[in-house]
Amino acid sequence: MNNADDAMDAISSPVPARLQRLRRNIRRRRRAERRFRIYGVVAVTIGLVFVLFLFANIVAKGWSAFLLTHVQLDVHFDSATVDPEGDRSPQSLARGDYAKLVKTALRERFPQVRKRRDKRALYKLVSSAAPYVLRDRLLEHPEWIGRTLPVWVPASDDVDLWMKGQVASADVRLDEKQRAWLSALIEQGRVEKRWNPFFFSRGDSRQPEVAGIGAAVAGSFFTLLVTLLLSFPIGVAAAVYLEEFAPKNRLTDLIEVNINNLAAVPSIVFGLLGLAAFIQFFGVPRSTPLVGGLVLALMTLPTIIVAGRAALQAVPPSIRDAALALGASRMQAVTHHVLPLSLSGILTGTIIGMARALGETAPLLMIGMVAFIVDIPRGPLDPATVLPVQIYLWADAAERAYVEKSSAAIMVLLAFLLLMNLAAILLRRRFEQRWQ
Amino acid sequence: MNTATAPEMEIPAVVGSEELDRREAVSETVGDITHPDPVFTCRNVTVWYGDKPGVQDVSIDIGRHEVLAMIGPSGCGKSTFLRCLNRMNDTIEGARVEGTLELDGQDIYDPALFVEELRTRVGMVFQKPNPFPKSIYDNVAYGPRLHGMTRSKADLDDLVRESLEKAALWNEVKDRLDEPGTGLSGGQQQRLCIARAIAVKPEVILMDEPASALDPIATAKIEELIDELRENYTIVIVTHSMQQAARVSQRTAYFHMGRLVEVGPTTEIFTRPRHQLTEDYITGRFG
Numbered sequence: 138m139n140n141a142d143d144a145m146d147a148i149s150s151p152v153p154a155r156l157q158r159l160r161r162n163i164r165r166r167r168r169a170e171r172r173f174r175i176y177g178v179v180a181v182t183i184g185l186v187f188v189l190f191l192f193a194n195i196v197a198k199g200w201s202a203f204l205l206t207h208v209q210l211d212v213h214f215d216s217a218t219v220d221p222e223g224d225r226s227p228q229s230l231a232r233g234d235y236a237k238l239v240k241t242a243l244r245e246r247f248p249q250v251r252k253r254r255d256k257r258a259l260y261k262l263v264s265s266a267a268p269y270v271l272r273d274r275l276l277e278h279p280e281w282i283g284r285t286l287p288v289w290v291p292a293s294d295d296v297d298l299w300m301k302g303q304v305a306s307a308d309v310r311l312d313e314k315q316r317a318w319l320s321a322l323i324e325q326g327r328v329e330k331r332w333n334p335f336f337f338s339r340g341d342s343r344q345p346e347v348a349g350i351g352a353a354v355a356g357s358f359f360t361l362l363v364t365l366l367l368s369f370p371i372g373v374a375a376a377v378y379l380e381e382f383a384p385k386n387r388l389t390d391l392i393e394v395n396i397n398n399l400a401a402v403p404s405i406v407f408g409l410l411g412l413a414a415f416i417q418f419f420g421v422p423r424s425t426p427l428v429g430g431l432v433l434a435l436m437t438l439p440t441i442i443v444a445g446r447a448a449l450q451a452v453p454p455s456i457r458d459a460a461l462a463l464g465a466s467r468m469q470a471v472t473h474h475v476l477p478l479s480l481s482g483i484l485t486g487t488i489i490g491m492a493r494a495l496g497e498t499a500p501l502l503m504i505g506m507v508a509f510i511v512d513i514p515r516g517p518l519d520p521a522t523v524l525p526v527q528i529y530l531w532a533d534a535a536e537r538a539y540v541e542k543s544s545a546a547i548m549v550l551l552a553f554l555l556l557m558n559l560a561a562i563l564l565r566r567r568f569e570q571r572w573q
Numbered sequence: 574m575n576t577a578t579a580p581e582m583e584i585p586a587v588v589g590s591e592e593l594d595r596r597e598a599v600s601e602t603v604g605d606i607t608h609p610d611p612v613f614t615c616r617n618v619t620v621w622y623g624d625k626p627g628v629q630d631v632s633i634d635i636g637r638h639e640v641l642a643m644i645g646p647s648g649c650g651k652s653t654f655l656r657c658l659n660r661m662n663d664t665i666e667g668a669r670v671e672g673t674l675e676l677d678g679q680d681i682y683d684p685a686l687f688v689e690e691l692r693t694r695v696g697m698v699f700q701k702p703n704p705f706p707k708s709i710y711d712n713v714a715y716g717p718r719l720h721g722m723t724r725s726k727a728d729l730d731d732l733v734r735e736s737l738e739k740a741a742l743w744n745e746v747k748d749r750l751d752e753p754g755t756g757l758s759g760g761q762q763q764r765l766c767i768a769r770a771i772a773v774k775p776e777v778i779l780m781d782e783p784a785s786a787l788d789p790i791a792t793a794k795i796e797e798l799i800d801e802l803r804e805n806y807t808i809v810i811v812t813h814s815m816q817q818a819a820r821v822s823q824r825t826a827y828f829h830m831g832r833l834v835e836v837g838p839t840t841e842i843f844t845r846p847r848h849q850l851t852e853d854y855i856t857g858r859f860g
């Protein structure tokens with residue numbers, strides 16, 4: 138008891154100077170730490186705000202592109218007009234005069250419109266793609282011939298912009314009469330914003346209402362396919378050779394340094410290289426996914442090699458030793474054990490490289506993938522453009538109606554990138570679990 | 574101190590013993606390095622790591638169906654010498670082996686010899702258990718599959734079972750052959766590695782401190798196992814534990830600073846060491 142009391146006394150007695158100094162010091166360090174943590178939180182918040190602002194801006198501008206104003210017309214599928222041969226064969230139906238159906242339907246809806254000029258103004262309410270919509274619907278339903286049915290057809294871009302409230306009154310391109318007709322249609326419930334079927338299925342178009350990213354997505358797909366087919370096997374083989382087989386000497390050191398540097402070369406340089414080597418020297422057709430894929434493969438290779446080597450290095454040497462000691466050849470040790478174990482790491486690197494390639498624009502401009510592409514490419518030898526170039530083209534277009542397209546295309550591109558990065562993260566997580 | 578008396582000596586005076594005859598330690602190995610029925614015959618083996626020697630001038634026979642223990646302070650070259658016997662030193666960048674090493678009279682460093690073949694005849698168990706991250710079955714079956722040793726699935730099943738039984742692991746894993754080998758305990762993993770090595774039917778098994786990462790119970794099991802395996806295999810075991818060497822081996826080789834200092838029957842090495850360095854080591858004066 139006594140002893141304990143003495144001890145208590147010692148503690149509550151005035152703190153010696155040395156301890157006081159120590160405490161002051163600790164307090165100062167704590168304050169510094171707190172300050173530092175606040176800096177961090179502020180930095181992260183600022184970053185998040187920027188990203189959110191960017192996303193919100195794009196989504197706000199772009200979401201409307203997924204909808205398109207449609208007008209409902211009572212179309213009479215007159216058999217003489219749509220079926221010139223009279224045999225209901227698809228060939229015959231394809232040659233029908235559907236523009237006439239549209240015009241007739243509009244005139245019947247507004248019989249008071251008589252003057253030629255007014256009629257032309259009336260026709261401008263619906264998209265010039267409307268006849269193709271009718272044709273496609275009829276090809277699906279040949280039994281409609283001779284009947285009159287209500288059909289939704291896309292409105293023109295001017296109507297679309299007006300309905301979406303995206304025009305400043307100064308550049309409204311609808312005149313008073315057109316606005317009156319439109320109001321009449323709206324009152325009858327014949328104008329609706331519906332799912333835009335063209336945005337994902339069509340190529341670029343001079344009519345903004347039917348312009349889509351279909352061709353660009355297909356172009357991106359074929360380009361990335363070429364890139365993947367080239368850069369993955371070559372990259373993995375190079376990584377395996379450098380990591381598992383190459384002697385460590387000056388030459389391989391030099392190669393290593395060069396590969397690391399290559400990963401940092403600005404992409405436009407690869408575009409120029411592709412132009413000079415693939416198009417001008419080897420004569421690969423320009424503007425095609427093939428040449429685009431070749432250029433992007435050059436750009437992606439270093440990424441895959443560097444990631445591949447890191448993944449191979451992460452496999453413990455004891456696994457190689459185990460295989461070799463059982464009489465496996467070096468190649469077998471690699472293919473049976475090291476490569477399968479590092480595959481998820483290699484794939485992660487590949488996906489990240491591919492995501493970069495998907496978002497790449499500059500080198501593709503150099504090799505002519507910036508063309509106006511209406512038809513969806515069917516293979517790597519058809520002229521094509523890619524998603525980011527399509528965005529660039531639309532962002533540059535004069536017509537107001539392309540603005541939302543551009544933002545919507547960005548949304549799609551971001552969605553693809555997000556998916557790819559998610560895949561990379563999932564793979565990496567699996568990879569990490571293996572060597573807990 | 575006595576640097577003047579031994580100008581050509583390369584072993585620095587780690588040992589504070591004045592009366593040490595270190596001249597002998599350099600030039601000659603004490604004890605009988607030969608064996609009447611040798612599997613391995615090694616003469617004047619020197620391994621260079623770059624320009625630094627890992628072991629120097631090691632000569633020793635390894636007898637058929639004996640357990641040879643290699644002991645010595647860490648860094649004295651036990652692993653280096655062991656790795657010569659199945660040419661695992663080939664995988665080390667800059668390692669170079671000199672001298673002759675013969676397996677049943679055949680030079681194992683002959684360029685015409687297939688190193689894969691050598692390694693099927695001379696298996697190895699490593700210090701840290703290194704099962705493949707595959708099923709227990711696939712771990713054992715890997716070698717036989719690699720060398721096409723079995724004709725049918727049933728044959729392979731039998732071989733896997735036989736190997737696991739010899740490694741005294743069968744009873745513990747027979748119901749979970751599909752589970753990953755990496756999920757076993759450390760001692761079980763090491764026995765799995767032994768089963769894996771046995772499955773390719775080697776003549777010699779090299780073990781580099783096979784129990785150093787294991788607890789005493791697992792260690793005892795491994796030692797028991799080594800004793801059983803001796804009937805059919807020649808075993809060379811590196812160990813840092815003198816008790817272990819005394820328990821499992823018939824012959825013991827003592828390495829010091831890259832030299833083979835003394836070889837002899839285990840009982841003699843531990844009861845009547847002839848070299849001062851050996852005596853210092855086994856009496857625990859250093860190491």
Ligand SMILES: Nc1ncnc2c1ncn2[C@@H]1O[C@H](COP(=O)(O)OP(=O)(O)O)[C@@H](O)[C@H]1O
Pocket residue numbers: 622626627628645646647648649650651652653654665
């Ligand atoms: N891969 C290597 N590269 C260079 N030196 C090595 C290598 N492995 C071992 N050594 C050196 O060779 C000597 C013997 O090492 P080692 O055979 O591992 O000893 P032990 O197994 O007896 O502890 C040590 O001096 C060690 O530093």
Ligand SMILES: [Mg+2]
Pocket residue numbers: 651652653781
């Ligand atoms: Mg060792």
